[in-house]
Each structure stands twice: as C-alpha cells, then as structure tokens.
Amino acid sequence: MKFTLSWLKDHLETQASLDEITYALTDLGLEVEGIENPAAKLAAFTIGKVTKAEKHPDADKLRVCQVETTDGVTQIICGAPNAREGITVVVAAPGVYVPGIDTTIGVGKIRGIESFGMMCSEREMELSDEHDGIIELAHGEVGQSYADWLAQNDPARVDPVIEIAITPNRPDALGVRGIARDLAARGLGKLKDRDVTPVPAEFVTDFSVSIDEDTLDGCPIFCGRVIRGVKNGPSPDWLQQALRAIGLRPISFLVDVTNFFTMDRNRPLHVFDADKIAGNLRVHRAAGGEEIAALDEKTYQFSEGQMVISDDAGAQSIAGIMGGADTGCSDDTVNVFVESAYWNPVQIAYTGRALQINSDARYRFERGVDPAFTLEGLEHA
Structure with missing residues (x-):
C-alpha cells in the first residue's frame, strides 16, 4: 500500500515528522517497506x-x-x-x-x-x-x-511516498483514512472530519436494480446513483498527481475518481455508462457459460455460481472484480451509473482465482471492506 505524506495529512492533523510517522506505522504492525523522496531525483x-x-x-x-x-x-x-x-x-x-x-x-x-x-x-x-x-x-x-522551488510552490510534486506492508488481518489499512485513524488512535495526531452531505436526488432513474434471492449472501448491500450531464476528460492536476505519485496512471476523470476512493477510503466503485445499459440491472449468480468482454480487453467465461451484474443484453460486470467493456465509460459519456456494493470476501476470492483476474477491487473485497461505508462512500464520490 502506497500513499504520500500530504495524502495522509489530508486525513490526519499532526505535527509529527516523517521519521516519527514511519516509526509509529511499523510499531503498529504496518511495516514500512520503503520511502521514496521525489525531491532527491530532482535535486x-x-x-x-x-x-x-x-x-x-x-x-x-x-x-x-x-x-x-x-x-x-x-x-x-x-x-x-x-x-x-x-x-x-x-x-x-x-x-x-x-x-x-x-x-x-x-x-x-x-x-x-x-x-x-x-x-x-x-x-x-x-x-x-x-x-x-x-x-x-x-x-x-x-x-x-x-526541488526547493517545488517544495515552496507546488509541494505535492515532491511529496514523500510511503509504502507499507499489509497483513491479511488489516484490510482497514488498505485506505489512507484507515491508516490515519490508526495513527490518531496511537496519539500521533487528530483524525480530521471528513463527513459528507448527501446530494439530494433530482429525478427518478429509468431503470432498476435487483438482487436475486440466492445472491443476497454474496451481495447484501448494493447502492447506486445516476448522474446526468457529466463531461469526461482529464482529471484535475491534484488528482492526477496523487495517483501518479503512488504508481497509478491517470486515465480519465470518471475512472480516476474510482481509483482515488479505492486508495483513499478502501471503497472500490464502478462507473457504468448509463446510456449503454440495456433495460434493468440484475445482480445474480451465473448459470455457467456466460461470457463478458472485460475492461482489461480480455473475454472471460463464467462458471456456475459466480456473481454477475447483468442487464437485458447480458453480463456487464464481474461482480466486485472488474467491469465490462460494453458499458464502460469513454470521452463521449454524459450519463453515468455509479455502483457501490458490498461483496462477500470468500466468494470474490473464489471467482478471482477461478478467472485468474487480479484487480485492486478484488484485492480489497476479498480481504474485507467496511460494509457500513458502502452508501457513504458513494455519496463522497
């Protein structure tokens, strides 16, 4: 898990030095594996x-x-x-x-x-x-x-990057806020208020989402919002810099937002192009044999029992692991459906191993995300 010092301080009010923070992290069981200082290569x-x-x-x-x-x-x-x-x-x-x-x-x-x-x-x-x-x-x-000029005028570009090792019992540390919470509990500062006021709904969506009865154990919570009139394109500089600093390539605003919340709050999200959804969405178990062209440009075939999000045209997402290309966002996207769901860790691990897909979403869902943050995370996004 990588994060920058300024990203951590966006959640943690602290006067602690970098050395004090890294010592505390290791002492808490979040072993610091490395510190990269961009200023060094620009000196x-x-x-x-x-x-x-x-x-x-x-x-x-x-x-x-x-x-x-x-x-x-x-x-x-x-x-x-x-x-x-x-x-x-x-x-x-x-x-x-x-x-x-x-x-x-x-x-x-x-x-x-x-x-x-x-x-x-x-x-x-x-x-x-x-x-x-x-x-x-x-x-x-x-x-x-x-490097000194950047430190004075654009400090995010010379932000130290901290990398910590995450043990399987610490999924809370797969988001920057979880790490900040741990440091605050240890007495290294105060956790900042990051509550969000929900955006009021303005219209009724023209499609519905259902969860099959036999899939509720695998997906007990599914939230979504339709947002109309978006303009996709490059993300703001601060967002691109934050992602680039931890080794992620900025792609587009709609994709970068989901990657940001994956890292910031351990809250994986998925964004559908709402205009490409045919009919209604259904969360269900595969009968076996269904195929999906995924966002990694590969085609996967489902086995019986694996969780799928489908519309009337077929499978559109490998639930909790990767979205489908047919309903993916592009520069032309103007209406989106943002998904935030809780997926059963064991079932996500089973599907991910069977299909041999490694994604940030799978990595987090199979270790466990906070189910109580499912709706709130959506509101933040």
Missing part, C-alpha cells in the same frame, strides 16, 4: 532564464538559446516550440541524469553548434506526461534548486 536540476533565443542556422525547428544559469550564461540548443527569450526554465547541466529519458546530459554539438545542457519538459523529469514544450515557471531565482 540536481536548477532554475535558469533564457536571455536570448535565435533560430538555428541549419535547422528550422531548433533554437540557439543563451540561458542564465548558476554557472553564468550557457548556450543550450532546444527544439521545444515554446523556447524563447524571457522565460524561466528548468536546466539540466552537463553531468545531470535525466530520469525521463534515462540519459546523463553531456556537452555535444547539434548541427554543428555546441550545446551545454538541456532545458527540460515535465515528462523528461517524470513529473507528468506533458512533453509539448519545456517547463515555463511563473517566477524563480536563477540557480535555485528546482
């Missing part, structure tokens, strides 16, 4: 300012830039479309390792003109996937460490 990058930029005489898309750096004015050849006079940039001097391109910068010639370093994009520094141009800072002192 060698410094801030510079482009004082002059001219077209390369032998290349239309290259600029010969004079850059004020900690070592004085340095010549750097740059092909970024936004390389121009007057901007404040991030510089990798010769000898600096750039992780995003797995290269140590050297002095070289580009089309016959020497270049003494590199002005970096976010992707080259593994801060994001952005690579349409070099980083432009609104302000910054020439020669200042970029």
Whole structure:
C-alpha cells in the first residue's frame, strides 16, 4: 500500500515528522517497506532564464538559446516550440541524469553548434506526461534548486511516498483514512472530519436494480446513483498527481475518481455508462457459460455460481472484480451509473482465482471492506 505524506495529512492533523510517522506505522504492525523522496531525483536540476533565443542556422525547428544559469550564461540548443527569450526554465547541466529519458546530459554539438545542457519538459523529469514544450515557471531565482522551488510552490510534486506492508488481518489499512485513524488512535495526531452531505436526488432513474434471492449472501448491500450531464476528460492536476505519485496512471476523470476512493477510503466503485445499459440491472449468480468482454480487453467465461451484474443484453460486470467493456465509460459519456456494493470476501476470492483476474477491487473485497461505508462512500464520490 502506497500513499504520500500530504495524502495522509489530508486525513490526519499532526505535527509529527516523517521519521516519527514511519516509526509509529511499523510499531503498529504496518511495516514500512520503503520511502521514496521525489525531491532527491530532482535535486540536481536548477532554475535558469533564457536571455536570448535565435533560430538555428541549419535547422528550422531548433533554437540557439543563451540561458542564465548558476554557472553564468550557457548556450543550450532546444527544439521545444515554446523556447524563447524571457522565460524561466528548468536546466539540466552537463553531468545531470535525466530520469525521463534515462540519459546523463553531456556537452555535444547539434548541427554543428555546441550545446551545454538541456532545458527540460515535465515528462523528461517524470513529473507528468506533458512533453509539448519545456517547463515555463511563473517566477524563480536563477540557480535555485528546482526541488526547493517545488517544495515552496507546488509541494505535492515532491511529496514523500510511503509504502507499507499489509497483513491479511488489516484490510482497514488498505485506505489512507484507515491508516490515519490508526495513527490518531496511537496519539500521533487528530483524525480530521471528513463527513459528507448527501446530494439530494433530482429525478427518478429509468431503470432498476435487483438482487436475486440466492445472491443476497454474496451481495447484501448494493447502492447506486445516476448522474446526468457529466463531461469526461482529464482529471484535475491534484488528482492526477496523487495517483501518479503512488504508481497509478491517470486515465480519465470518471475512472480516476474510482481509483482515488479505492486508495483513499478502501471503497472500490464502478462507473457504468448509463446510456449503454440495456433495460434493468440484475445482480445474480451465473448459470455457467456466460461470457463478458472485460475492461482489461480480455473475454472471460463464467462458471456456475459466480456473481454477475447483468442487464437485458447480458453480463456487464464481474461482480466486485472488474467491469465490462460494453458499458464502460469513454470521452463521449454524459450519463453515468455509479455502483457501490458490498461483496462477500470468500466468494470474490473464489471467482478471482477461478478467472485468474487480479484487480485492486478484488484485492480489497476479498480481504474485507467496511460494509457500513458502502452508501457513504458513494455519496463522497
């Protein structure tokens, strides 16, 4: 389980240091396996300012830039479309390792003109996937460490990442809030209020959800909400940064929200494109032989007794494990059905092993999530 220090402090009001927190975690049985400090790999990058930029005489898309750096004015050849006079940039001097391109910068010639370093994009520094141009800072002192600049102006990007080992009897620690609660109980701070006011319902849905009588032991609680008029697309920067910091790839807002609550509250969710649901939804046990094209782009066949969410057209979700592609969300999705359910751990483990699917949802449901948070978690989302 990975989380950042600031993510933890979103739930825990504390003055404890990183060392005090990690010691307490291990003492509580949540053994700290590692701490990653993003600032360490950015320590060698410094801030510079482009004082002059001219077209390369032998290349239309290259600029010969004079850059004020900690070592004085340095010549750097740059092909970024936004390389121009007057901007404040991030510089990798010769000898600096750039992780995003797995290269140590050297002095070289580009089309016959020497270049003494590199002005970096976010992707080259593994801060994001952005690579349409070099980083432009609104302000910054020439020669200042970029890691220090981030700590002052965008601290989430240099947040320490803590990884802990989770034993099977501690499913509560599969969410950041559960970890914060444990630390608060130990006296390391105060658990912050994170209650939510439910959003009032505005309309009646045009489909229903039913649970077969013989499936109630496997799914005693099933909650859902229809939300109309959403606009899918990239998530806000803070959400993308939070997911990226713990090794998850941001996909789209609707998907990222579910991944966030999986990690934040140990509350797996699933989002259907409501316009792709045919008729009504039914939670039931498979008769055996039904197939589903899942979100991992694989097709699975159900065995008798495995739990399924189906609509009138067929299976649309491997219950508690993975959704189906036919009702998955896309950039064109405008109406969604958000599912929050409690699934029996033993039955989820049985189905997951039989189908050989590993997912964050399965990992949590088979260890146990808080059934009392099923509806509240939905309201948070």
